[in-house]
Amino acid sequence: MIESELTxxxxxxxxxxxxxxxxxxxxxxxxxxxxxxGAPTTSEALKIQD
Incomplete structure (x- = not known):
């Protein structure tokens, strides 16, 4: 992902x-x-229903 090494x-x-x-x-x-x-995303799979 980065082109330089972390040293x-x-x-x-x-x-x-x-x-x-x-x-x-x-x-x-x-x-x-x-x-x-970017904008936060939501997922129906992560929503907890009461």
Whole structure:
């Protein structure tokens, strides 16, 4: 999905190779918005009837 690697040098990973969520979210916001953006959807299968 992304063309660059997540590395410590790029600032996306900690020294223990954990993802820095704030940095990844900031740097890849357009991609994240493209995947998850838009109006929320509803599904009849998910509605609980009383």
């Amino acid at each position: 410590e040098d790029s600032g996306h990973l900690t020294p223990s190779l954990k993802i820095k969520r704030e940095v990844v979210t900031r740097d890849f916001a357009p991609i994240i918005d493209e995947i998850y953006g």
